[in-house]
Amino acid sequence: MALLDQKPGALSCSQSHQFTHQYQHTTTAVKPTMLAAPAPVLINQVINDNYISEANRQLARLSKAIGQDEVTREKLLHAFNFSGGEWCQNAIPQKLDISAWVSDVSNDHSPFEYSLALSQQTGASELRFLIEAQPEENSLAALQERTSRLTDDIATEYGPTRVSLDRLNLVRDLFLPPNAEGKLASWHSFATSNTLEKWKIYLNPLASGSQNASKVTREALERLGLASSWELLDSIMTGDDYPIYFSLGLSPDPEDAEVKVYVAHRGASATQIAQKHVKMDPKSSVHAIEMFYSIMAGGSLGPYRGKPGLSCFHFKNKDPSRPAARTVLYPMDSYAADDVEARERIETYMDAISAPQLYRERYRNAISSVQRRPLGAGRGIHSWVSMKEKSDGKRSNTFYLSAELYGCLVDDGPWNGGR
Template sequence: MALFDHKKPDAWSCRPTDKFALQCQPSPQAIKPTLSAAPASAPMHPVIDGTYISEATRQLTLLSEAVGQDEVTRDKLLHALQFSGGEWSQGAIPQELDRSAWVSDVSNDHSPFEYSLALSQQTGACELRFLIEAQPEDKSLAALQESTTRLTDDIAAYYGPTKVSLDRLNLIRDLFLPSDAEGMLALWHSFATSKTLEKWKLYLNPLASGRENAFAVTREALQRLGLGRSWELLETILTGDDFPIYFALGLSPNPEDAEVKVYVAHVGASATQIAHKHVQMDPNASVHAIEQFYSVMAGGSLGPYRGKPGLSCFHFKNADPSRPAARTILYPMDTYAANDAEAQQRIETYMDVIQAPPLYRETYRKAISAVQRRPLEAGRGIHSWVSMKEKRDGKRSNTYYLSAELYGCLVDDGPADGDR
């Protein structure tokens, strides 16, 4: 999950002149990580000689095996990947991305797919997902709308009404897919599997009609979906440079259970400011837990994060729209870690802090080894985002968003400084 349209003034980007400085003075409450030894890396596969779908299948198969999925679950995952790949995925992966042309914003290196791994802090149980964008032949936003909409309809037709419903999408389609859309995101598709679930989700662009209309679009979408009370709650925490950046819609045919997620970007905010917004949304939220997460992931800094900002995601359901069903905070690791080895060390430290079960640590390590094709010290970008989710019952999980790195790692002048 990257950031769309980096070249427009209403988006942000990592400033190439910013230098990362762990020696910056953190707030007194910040946690300096005690770095543990990184696990041994798996054999490297630096050269990609194949198609988009063959490489995605290879990486996702290794990830599925690494996290211990059974064969039935893995088959569902791979079938969904191949189904959503379509004809474009049969094309050969170029040795170098043409950045002068239209590129995908699904992943931080513009790969058209990304993987994510959700791990329970209590048990280490795993949910594996992929995010994909149906690539058009004509590299334009209008063509992208057409190709992604076609895939949506194909998914609904193939999986049938007992698994997928487009009823709610049809209520809000015009808001997110206007004829004069802006940006680089039309519609992304996500598929998740575990031993207990199989679900499709769509990611839409609240800024499709311009950043100045993002609030109105989000409000109208929630109201049409019967979640007007959710908007009223969400509106109370939107301050300063906050704005909705993603709108996710679950395709479950059960309208009471189908989830809507609103992602909010907190530009220039600190961990403490973000934490207090979550307390406003849910009095049971823990300022300490949120600050702890951000501090460890940021190498001891509570911010403010002035490069790529931290995000919040608020999950709403029609069963009770007056409060979030869950809340998530996201940290852009690819922007603030010098390389993936450092990112992994911070994550290992966080595991110690939360006393993660052995299965959690083992699954995470195996997943990184499965997806990487270079030494972690060689660059940054495998770790894209890291998140912490908390449900109403207090159970927490972490999700690691992993780049496929089809076009290489991020090797500009360095990550942004987390404090300045």
């Protein structure tokens, strides 16, 4: 999951680069416990295949790496093959083609991304892909048409007992206006575990201009019967905060389907972000959020003046007066020198939370299953890392993993904050 309006910046991992930390450490990092890695995968930066074959290879390996059964894995692969459509049959170019549509789904502009959620208590897992249907023409209008067609196709394929567009139809005009702005029309995600499968759609609050993002978000929540949720959200946003993504669960049960609003905290520190969560929900832990950000940042509490940290607030109609869950997200790809350093920080965090062995094994196996290069050769496999806390206090972490179809990341100048 990239942030809106980033400029293309992915180059071959053979490119050497220096990444300088902007901030001095403000806390002491714990030495991580290094686990024995699974058998290494074949390192191959050149992909002589099409999108669908490479995605199937990586998704199948990911699914096996975390112990999903064959039935669950087939559901995952079917969902991807269906949503990939004809464009996924195209060969992957050796270099990102910037004359065509450049996707913002992933940090290297791959049109799909993977994520793995792990319970801090048990190591129970959920595997997801995020995909953007690719337009035939390089225009936002063509993208809107193509992604809207996929939305309708998903509803037809999965039927009304599993997918409903009723709530989306209440707000569709807000997020897919004529003469839209930005790099996002809609993204689609499918998540599986051994007990569930669910579709979600991600929409762009900035589509009518950044100055209208809050207005669009408020109107959407009010139409969905979540006016009190907007009041909560509005109470914590300051001048450097803005809604950046709006996600709808496509469950046919309106009481259970989530609405998620992602807020970017431009230039905020870990403490400032934590205090917003406490204001939103007094049960939030400032310590847990500060510890998460500090360890993921290599010891820094910020402020994070490059790519900003995000919060995601999960709302449900059965109790719109409080979030059903809250998530903080850290942009690891922008603040770690390479993926070895990213892994070390994550393993430090595992020690800090006393993560169960199953959690540790599934994380390491997942990284091994997607990589095509040594982790020290560059950065970008680790995109975002998040910490989610439900209303019952249970926590999980999600690791957003780049497919790296076009290579790893290099520094290409300051990030503009998505505005």
